[in-house]
Amino acid sequence: MSKRDLILSTALELFNQKGTAEVSTNHIAEACSISPGNLYYHFRNKAAIIQALFEQLYAAWDTELSLPNDHTPQLSDLTNLVETNYQIIWRYRFVYRELVALLRQDLALHASFLSTRQRGFSGFQQLVEQFIAAGIMRPIEAKTLDQLMQICWLISEFWLNNLEIQQQSIEPSTINSGVSLMLRVLQPYII
Amino acid sequence: MSKRDLILSTALELFNQKGTAEVSTNHIAEACSISPGNLYYHFRNKAAIIQALFEQLYAAWDTELSLPNDHTPQLSDLTNLVETNYQIIWRYRFVYRELVALLRQDLALHASFLSTRQRGFSGFQQLVEQFIAAGIMRPIEAKTLDQLMQICWLISEFWLNNLEIQQQSIEPSTINSGVSLMLRVLQPYII
Structure with a gap:
């Protein structure tokens, strides 16, 4: 190393x-x-180390949360994506715990975080649209679809904080309970 | 005063x-x-002022988020409850912004917050069960119901942080968009 x-x-x-x-x-x-x-x-300085760790996080988002290109998407692709997402969150858990404060302290970091986050959100949107095209999910009105994805995103981003507030131990198994919540949001729209 | x-x-x-x-x-x-x-x-000291403000917040939860006793619950009761909840969040917005850090700093505050929060969550659960009994919502399996309510709670508690991360102005209108997200979660179960 x-x-x-x-x-x-x-x-x-x-x-x-x-x-x-x-x-x-x-x-x-x-x-x-x-x-x-x-x-x-x-x-x-410490801020430069934090910035470099954010860049590692962005790279993890871009490489590990990529869409499957080699086959028609399956619902298991979504489950895998959500689980991978929580593994990344677990690996960089200080970022999610301290997100509002860290971004407030560093405007450049805030800008890079927002643009990478927007790219991730667009990728997630594309995956869900592929599910609809493949008949895995039923067609959903644009506004509803956007709201569903905002809800899933919110669960993803704040699940760790929620566990801490509830004084629950934070470990892969409790983090995975967040996966179930996201799937619960989408379930009524899955055929 | x-x-x-x-x-x-x-x-x-x-x-x-x-x-x-x-x-x-x-x-x-x-x-x-x-x-x-x-x-x-x-x-x-400042911690005592923060504690007194948390107690005002608890009182607001208990009095303003109470269940309607004088009539069969309507769906508008839910909308009103959610809107009132966001008004409380807006009034005590520093609490929601800094929640994890404030609770970490003060164990007694954490304990009182958790027990009051649990009371609020039970009240929310009762209201939803009343909706099911009144035929406004369809019967929902216990585990699903618990997950739906956890999702609504998460949206409620972290919507403000989400707006800040997205650098959106935080005002009553943007806060109300959180109301729509919670209703979106429940919508598939409303008859």
Whole structure:
């Protein structure tokens, strides 16, 4: 693993454990067994590390949440997509916990997050439209379809916060209960 | 208005404008045109003011989100309930913006929030069960019903954060679009 990748994976683990406020660049350097100077050679400050982790998240969205091109979409493609989405959320859970605050602190980060999020939302819309075309879901009026997808998106983005508020342990099994909620929203429209 | 109420309504306005982190007890006293000492006579610190505002929120939930007792429930009761809920969320919007962080900071607050929230969720469950009994909604399997209500609750609790992430202006009209999402979730089950 390159030093840069070591710094990023260590920072991710610490941010997920303790939150970004409690973790300094010195903590990260110490956990990597490198000097603070060596860390600063790769990242000028904590915000730059957070930005690089957001970019990893965007890359995960773009590669892992891509549409199936090689066959007519099946309903299992949707389930897989939602499960993959929650695996990504789990991997970058500090981002989802602290989303409003992190985006408020960094306007450039907010802009890149919004544009990547919009690309993801369009991909999700295309998948659902492919389901309708393939007869897996019944035709849905445009406004209703947009609302259904907004609801699914909201569940996806805030499920982790909801678990924390309810003081439920946050682990893959509780996160998967969010998958069931999204499928519940779509179920009345599935043929 | 009593001095105590003046402090609370001023703090609420400042917290809603700037967030709790940016507002000190001195700022609140100054905006009330009272001395810090006078403020401390009523509240020992900022956490005590936040706690008192949470108690106002609980009281609003209990009185304004009560079930109609004097007639068979109508679907308009649900719409009214959801709209009233969003008015409360709008009035105490700093709570919903900062929910995870505020509850993490104060274990007693977390406990009182969870128990009041559970009471509200039970009331919501009873209303929906009354709709089913009155033939407004079709019978729904217990697990499905619980999931639908969890989804509505999630929309209610995080709609404001979602608007902020999308950099949409937060005003009564955009908040009301959350009402439409909750009704969209229930619509397939309405007769």
